[in-house]
Amino acid sequence: MIVVRxxxxxxxxxxxxxxxxxxxxxxxxxxxxxxxxxxxxxxRIDDTDRERSKPxxxxxxxxxxxxxxxxxxxxxxxxxxxxxxxxxxERLKAEGRLYACYETAEELEYKRRRRLARKLPPVYDREGxxxxxxxxxxxxxxxxxxxxxxxxxxxxxxxxxxVRGHCSYHGEYLSDPxxxxxxxxxxxxxxxxxxxxxxxxxxxxxxxxxxxxxAVQIQMFKALGGKIPVFGHPPLLTGKEGxxxxxxxxxxxxxxxxEGIEPMTVACLxxxxxxxxxxxxxxxLEALADHFDLxxxxxxxxxxxxxxxxxxxPRIVRDLSLETVNDRLAQKGMPAVDARxxxxxxxxxxxxxxxxxxxxxxxAGKVFSVPDEDRAFARTAAALLPDGAFDENTFALWxxxxxxKTGRKGRDLFHPLRMALTGLxxxxxxxxxxxxxxxxxxxxRLQG
RNA sequence: GACCCUAUCGUCUAACGGUUAGGACAUCGCCCUCUCAAGGCGGUAACACGGGUUCAAAUCCCGUUAGGGUCGCCA
Numbered sequence: 001m002i003v004v005r006x007x008x009x010x011x012x013x014x015x016x017x018x019x020x021x022x023x024x025x026x027x028x029x030x031x032x033x034x035x036x037x038x039x040x041x042x043x044r045i046d047d048t049d050r051e052r053s054k055p056x057x058x059x060x061x062x063x064x065x066x067x068x069x070x071x072x073x074x075x076x077x078x079x080x081x082x083x084x085x086x087x088x089x090e091r092l093k094a095e096g097r098l099y100a101c102y103e104t105a106e107e108l109e110y111k112r113r114r115r116l117a118r119k120l121p122p123v124y125d126r127e128g129x130x131x132x133x134x135x136x137x138x139x140x141x142x143x144x145x146x147x148x149x150x151x152x153x154x155x156x157x158x159x160x161x162x163v164r165g166h167c168s169y170h171g172e173y174l175s176d177p178x179x180x181x182x183x184x185x186x187x188x189x190x191x192x193x194x195x196x197x198x199x200x201x202x203x204x205x206x207x208x209x210x211x212x213x214x215a216v217q218i219q220m221f222k223a224l225g226g227k228i229p230v231f232g233h234p235p236l237l238t239g240k241e242g243x244x245x246x247x248x249x250x251x252x253x254x255x256x257x258x259e260g261i262e263p264m265t266v267a268c269l270x271x272x273x274x275x276x277x278x279x280x281x282x283x284x285l286e287a288l289a290d291h292f293d294l295x296x297x298x299x300x301x302x303x304x305x306x307x308x309x310x311x312x313x314p315r316i317v318r319d320l321s322l323e324t325v326n327d328r329l330a331q332k333g334m335p336a337v338d339a340r341x342x343x344x345x346x347x348x349x350x351x352x353x354x355x356x357x358x359x360x361x362x363x364a365g366k367v368f369s370v371p372d373e374d375r376a377f378a379r380t381a382a383a384l385l386p387d388g389a390f391d392e393n394t395f396a397l398w399x400x401x402x403x404x405k406t407g408r409k410g411r412d413l414f415h416p417l418r419m420a421l422t423g424l425x426x427x428x429x430x431x432x433x434x435x436x437x438x439x440x441x442x443x444x445r446l447q448g
Numbered sequence: 449g450a451c452c453c454u455a456u457c458g459u460c461u462a463a464c465g466g467u468u469a470g471g472a473c474a475u476c477g478c479c480c481u482c483u484c485a486a487g488g489c490g491g492u493a494a495c496a497c498g499g500g501u502u503c504a505a506a507u508c509c510c511g512u513u514a515g516g517g518u519c520g521c522c523a
Binding site: 008009046048049052071101103104105108109110112116117118119120121122123147161164167168169170172173174175177178179180181182183185187189192207208209210211212213216233235238272273274275276277278279296298299300301302303305308311312315318338341346347348349350399410411412413414415418419424425426427428429430431 | 449450451452453455459460461462470471472473474481482483484486487499506515516517518519520521522523
């Protein structure tokens, strides 16, 4: 059984970095599923921060995953598991793994700065560990409330990362992390480990910004007797101007969706950026997952450029199946199109929305003005339409006859036809458009 | 400052001691063609720098430079 998780904090809208993490986890699981394994994708909402968590952000997470076609097998909220976390905290306190500290945030900040000034690593000095019961009583008498730190063993923490290979850190260089705040709430680190154990997470795929956390969390897994998952830390994406954080990453999926970017465009690009694979063009996440392999990812940070989505989108759009296209039209309350229209127009689209313009342009009863000098030619053309089937061969037969009759050729021959039939200088091949219009409509447009 | 990670065409990257340094996207040219696309064919284009090691280095080692991550009572 393979169990992965995506654990967003609903304190802001999903951005491209979040989305990529979600997708990478999903792709990893889907690949295993394609290979016949049992898999589960857990969506865990890290909503312990009551102040900053907002329902609309959480809703956006669901919308985003659904938009891209990612389905989760299990949904959990950290806010519903507080009692469980307390239980573990009490256990660790009893085991002496957690120790009370009384510095204020300001005092800690001062200590950090002082160590930095002395060119020392700004790690916590473990003052709390040296406090006697009397010291603590005295501090509490002063009105101080304790926060608790997790005591790190000074040993090597190593793991084989699915992306980075062998990784190793030493406890000595790391600060004992605070796991219980002064107000009794818990920061990210410990609850995440508790959840990973309780939900049976087997593989944790998250950004490179978590590698040091992984070292610390490995000690927590050990302290809790849980099975340590396999980790994979792909490098963070960078933006054109450097970092791609919350701000540059303001590229959220809603904007992309509204600009006509297909979900599969985003999926194809995000699942392959950072690998040497040619960007795959696939219709479904299932098919896309076949290309996926975390070991294909490099360790350097790739540059993500939104423009690449716009370059890829036309390739994704014209590859869309007729069924998908009609589903999407139906969602907008529009009637279905037939295969001939779709195939004629698809190579000319940059986004699916452009299709509606061509549907309208091909609909019955349209007349486009023909310049006076071409009016007679258009009439002649109408009269020369070949009898019999009106199909993809019709155009060649028709224009050959027209060429012979009028002596026109090249642009003089074709341009007036295009203008009369579509009203535009450019567009899909007339050969393909003719059967879409049909004989009757073709004639009426030519006769103006 | 400490601990980690990274450095190859414009971009994403392959190469795991010996290659004409490969591919994809972009770009340019040609073909197709009524147009714009699409499609087909082809071209331009890269080993950050300096030292070693070696018969041989993009590849291994050291240094320099340049990026990045972490060092939060954020997640």
